[in-house]
Amino acid sequence: xxxxxxxxxxxxxxxxxxxxxxxxxxxxxxxxxxxxxxxxxxxxxxxxxxxxxxxxxxxxxxxxxxxxxxxxxxxxxxxxxxxxxxxxxxxxxxxxxxxxxxxxx
Amino acid sequence: xxxxxxxxxxxxxxxxxxxxxxxxxxxxxxxxxxxxxxxxxxxxxxxxxxxxxxxxxxxxxxxxxxxxxxxxxxxxxxxxxxxxxxxxxxxxxxxxxxxxxxxxxxxxxxxxxxxxxxxxxxxxxxxxxxxxxxxxxxxxxxxxxxxxxxxxxxxxxxxxxxxxxxxxxxxxxxxxxxxxxxxxxxxxxxxxxxxxxxxxxxxxxxxxxxxxxxxxxxxxxxxxxxxxxxxxxxxxxxxxxxxxxxxxxxxxxxxxxxxxxxxxxxxxxxxxxxxxxxxxxxxxxxxxxxxxxxxxxxxxxxxxxxxxxxxxxxxxxxxxxxxxxxxxxxxxxxxxxxxxxxxxxxxxxxxxxxxxxxxxxxxxxxxxxxxxxxxxxxxxxxxxxxxxxxxxxxx
Ligand code: SF4
Ligand code: SF4
Numbered sequence: 001x002x003x004x005x006x007x008x009x010x011x012x013x014x015x016x017x018x019x020x021x022x023x024x025x026x027x028x029x030x031x032x033x034x035x036x037x038x039x040x041x042x043x044x045x046x047x048x049x050x051x052x053x054x055x056x057x058x059x060x061x062x063x064x065x066x067x068x069x070x071x072x073x074x075x076x077x078x079x080x081x082x083x084x085x086x087x088x089x090x091x092x093x094x095x096x097x098x099x100x101x102x103x104x105x
Numbered sequence: 106x107x108x109x110x111x112x113x114x115x116x117x118x119x120x121x122x123x124x125x126x127x128x129x130x131x132x133x134x135x136x137x138x139x140x141x142x143x144x145x146x147x148x149x150x151x152x153x154x155x156x157x158x159x160x161x162x163x164x165x166x167x168x169x170x171x172x173x174x175x176x177x178x179x180x181x182x183x184x185x186x187x188x189x190x191x192x193x194x195x196x197x198x199x200x201x202x203x204x205x206x207x208x209x210x211x212x213x214x215x216x217x218x219x220x221x222x223x224x225x226x227x228x229x230x231x232x233x234x235x236x237x238x239x240x241x242x243x244x245x246x247x248x249x250x251x252x253x254x255x256x257x258x259x260x261x262x263x264x265x266x267x268x269x270x271x272x273x274x275x276x277x278x279x280x281x282x283x284x285x286x287x288x289x290x291x292x293x294x295x296x297x298x299x300x301x302x303x304x305x306x307x308x309x310x311x312x313x314x315x316x317x318x319x320x321x322x323x324x325x326x327x328x329x330x331x332x333x334x335x336x337x338x339x340x341x342x343x344x345x346x347x348x349x350x351x352x353x354x355x356x357x358x359x360x361x362x363x364x365x366x367x368x369x370x371x372x373x374x375x376x377x378x379x380x381x382x383x384x385x386x387x388x389x390x391x392x393x394x395x396x397x398x399x400x401x402x403x404x405x406x407x408x409x410x411x412x413x414x415x416x417x418x419x420x421x422x423x424x425x426x427x428x429x430x431x432x433x434x435x436x437x438x439x440x441x442x443x444x445x446x447x448x449x450x451x452x453x454x455x456x457x458x459x460x461x462x463x464x465x466x467x468x469x470x471x472x473x474x475x476x477x478x479x480x481x482x483x484x485x486x487x488x489x490x491x492x493x494x495x496x497x498x499x500x
Contacts, residue, residue, distance in 0.1 A: 020327045025267060026208035027328050028305050030318040 042085030044100040050075045052097035059089035111287035118279030121249040121286045122214045123148035125256035127158045128294040132183040135163035135174030139193040140226050141280040142216045168193035172200035179209035182306040191218035191232045205240025210263030218276040219464040227465020228276040230430035234438045240332050242270040243406040245377040249284040261346050264301050266339045275379035336408045361410035363402040370399030372423030377403045387473030411446045418452035423484045429462040436493045458493040
């Protein structure tokens, strides 16, 4: 389901620093999202109905996590490793293409 | 290199700061007005309105936002400036940590003003010293000239070590009092202070990165060490930049503690900011009357000039630390720091704390003389009468 991000994540090495010199001078791009999966927090899961989606990308703009991406076919995909289930996307979608469903774990 | 011919202007300390901001080619100023800082920002606004300075001015609704906007601008690669006083500085506190933690060389003028209540707009160093542990460098100006010079040097130093810097001037005593200031022609400032080269540049879209990432227990510690190291390295940078400033413009700032008559002095007065102007005047007079006194004006409080203080302490019998500030439950802040520096050395002169001038209480040449009398007695007796003296207290 997450082919795009899945590939990127597979390519990216987990950033670990073993000596103080290796750290960047300022705390930027520490790669913490590689290990900090905010998807763990979720109770409700957004489900997108491509038939209703009009590709306006409002959901993509509003998502507070790096969880919504644009698929090659132009529809939106959701990276469930990072979607924390806040429901903002479902609330903002003008065509109600996104519904929040209780997640079965 | 063009020949240096200073431009003399009669300006207030606040206008001196504004001119330095213009000459430093600051790109973004975000500020909220607070007495006695306001006229810095008014003057900058005037420069912008007249087309004399190409600065993006961001009016904000509080000092917290002023610092947040300065941080944003600095992260985007701009040279950023703001100014504040007292409660405004306290409101920035959280964001001050952010600037140093993200290693952003924002420069700010704090016009020293007493914290309320009782409500006060007058001079007192407790506001800036309360920000001691935020990772900001602190330069205390004695006069309007040092405000101007301090802002220019602060940008250069801050951008070299990637830490923010505060230039501190006294409420009204400097901020609103006019004096001759020698300004530097723009092309020479440009040579001294070239455009900033940011460590990371958010506006560089070819290399996107995240700011303010999470640093767990496995990473946080190393970043604190890096700030500590940068502060340590700043000592040399400050001295080098101060020396370069002296070579180019005739006013040497290579000493972090400006000394006078120390070599053969029995004791010295030590303090920071405008009150040291009074002390210098008094020392001249006291010397004529046969007192063997000197002065040690602490210019940089952060990083703290440990080595220079140790050297002074080795050569004198006593140090009278004049604190226009107080840490409740302990003592004057400069006094506390100084004792700490000397503890692990053999240099242990008698060191006494005089709390003076809080909330703008006048501190005059006769006051310095009275303190000299007391200090002389203490040294002759070889022991302290009391460690901390509230000098002006109505008894
Ligand atoms: S539920 Fe929240 S986190 Fe998840 S995709 Fe929607 S907006 Fe993003
Ligand atoms: S907001 Fe709704 S319609 Fe717009 S792209 Fe997202 S899912 Fe599609």
